[in-house]
Amino acid sequence: MPGVLPAGEPVPADGSLPASARASVAVRGFGVYVHVPFCASRCGYCDFNTYTADELGGGASREGYADAVLAELALAARVLDDIPPARVETVFVGGGTPTLLPADDLARILDAIDRTWGLATDVEVTTEANPESVTPASLKELRAAGYTRISLGMQSAAPGVLAVLDRRHHAGRATAAALEARDAGFDHVNLDLIYGTPGERAEDFAASLDQVVAAGVDHVSAYALIVEDGTRLAARMRRGELPYPDEDVAADRYLAAESTLGAAGFSWYEVSNWARTPAARCRHNLLYWTGGNWWGLGPGAHSHVGGVRWWNVKHPAAYAQRLAAGASPGQAREVLxxxxxxxxxxxxxxxxxxxxxxxxxxxxxxxxxxxxxxxxxxxxxxxxxxxxxxxxxxxxxxxxxxxxxxx
Structure with missing residues (x-):
């Protein structure tokens, strides 16, 4: 199950912020993060705040989820009622698997953000997706709704590596989905890779990189495998079924990524991220990395406004219950x-x-x-x-x- 959230001071029931934090909202770029905590199955390495149907329990459902998010958005609007953001520059819908929600729900959430605060004319709107969770038709619906960027969890092109990671899509589906996204009119398409998985050979990672380049995407994220406590992968390693990741192997994989992607016209702009052009860089993540302001909607979502960071209760049922009672879903906060x-x-x-x-x-x-x-x-x-x-x-x-x- 997902890890434990940090301790902190209580969040006021109405979600109000200190005056010092509020003062920063109108003078800096502002982003919105939306967490969708649903997954069809749990990957062996994942400790994110996500739930399969079996894990979800009572009191929460995918069907009512968009309404709960809109209730938190209404609360956020009340908190910032007299100092709305100058503009919403980025929206990032992450998970989980956001595209397990109907495209209509994702469209409704984006429209509500626009009606609440207004989207910048050049807004970047990203959704994450698993390759098997999208179709050409759903991608066209998302693009028509205003989504400009999609980030697909490829992880590897090697069937054996995908099996160790408990990924459900078959090798080749991720690059096919990337091509479908481009055909649907997405301005920017990212593929995520994980390297250093037990059993991954140098030629496996080289093939993954080659497939990414051939897919014609304009952004690549590549991360070394991290083994998180409490995950199925950690348990398998503890039992001796799989070896732990090797730091030297991870370094070799990183050098291979830099070489292959550099030769294909990508440039690194963050240690784990490469883009073909400056316009292809993920502006929402740059907001995080440069200390910007954002409001995080959804269970377990983190927010940061003017040096105040807070995080929501984790379970979707507890999240929905708090909002139904008219209270902030914030579990705790800290003032940096x-x-x-x-x-x-x-x-x-x-x-x-x-x-x-x-x-x-x-x-x-x-x-x-x-x-x-x-x-x-x-x-x-x-x-x-x-x-x-x-x-x-x-x-x-x-x-x-x-x-x-x-x-």
Whole structure:
């Protein structure tokens, strides 16, 4: 089952925010995240806040889910009634498997966000999807509703790797779905890959990369497998049925991704993300990585406004019950201190190709940056221009570089 949410202070019953947080809303870009917690089956590596039909229990259903989300949106509108966002620049519908909801429900949620706060004329609207959860017809419906970007969970092109990960789609379905999305008129299409799965061979990952390139997508995300406690995959490794991931293998896979994607015209803009053009970069994720404001709708969703972060109760039934009673579904929140905000800024911005301004670091942090530069972990031209930008080797050791910059 999904992991435990962090502790924090109580969220007011009406969801109200401190004046200091409210003041930031109208002067910065604003995003909306919508969490859809439903999955047809649970993948062995997944610890996200998701539920299959068997796990859902009573008091919640897919059929009534869109109405619950619209109730939270109405609460959010009341919280920000006198200071609405300047515009909603990005909407990201994640999960779970959002496309298990009818396209009409996803359209209704997007329309309600537009009517509540207004969508920017160039708004980016993303939905995640499993390859087997979409059809050419449903993709056309989503595009007609205003969705501009789709992110498909491919993970691998190797049948054996998909089996270890408990993925339901067959090899080749993800790239077929990507082609269908392009035919449906989606401006941007992403494919997600996972590398370092037990049993994955170098040639398996090379084939996955080749299929991604051949699919003609304009964005690729590639992540090393992380084994989370409480998952079926972790249990199998603990019993000795599967070996644990190898860090050296993961590094080799990352280098292969950089080589293949770079040769195909992709450029990295975040350690785990590559895009063909600047326009293809995921603007919603960039909002996260640069400390922007967003409201997270749905059970377990996290929000951030003006240095205040809060998270909703996790179970869909508890979420719906709170909203039906007219109360915020927020479970707890935290107000970031200056030191906490600085730490997060360094950790996230350093992962970006645009890098981190050296002048935001302490004296000790700048000394750490000088050491990282001498070790070839930071790029010399960028450093001379006043920015800390990871080299390829630095990307492999990004966590270590962060520790140098946050002594």
């Amino acid at each position: 201190t200056g030191d906490e905000a600085h730490m997060e800024d360094v950790m996230l911005r350093l992962r970006l190709a645009s890098g981190l301004p050296l002048d935001v670091l302490t004296d000790a942090g700048r000394a750490g940056a000088a050491r990282a530069l001498a070790e070839g972990l930071l790029a010399e031209p960028a450093h001379a221009a006043g920015r800390a930008v990871l080299t390829l080797r630095g990307r492999l050791l990004a966590d270590a570089v962060v520790r140098d910059l946050l002594p």
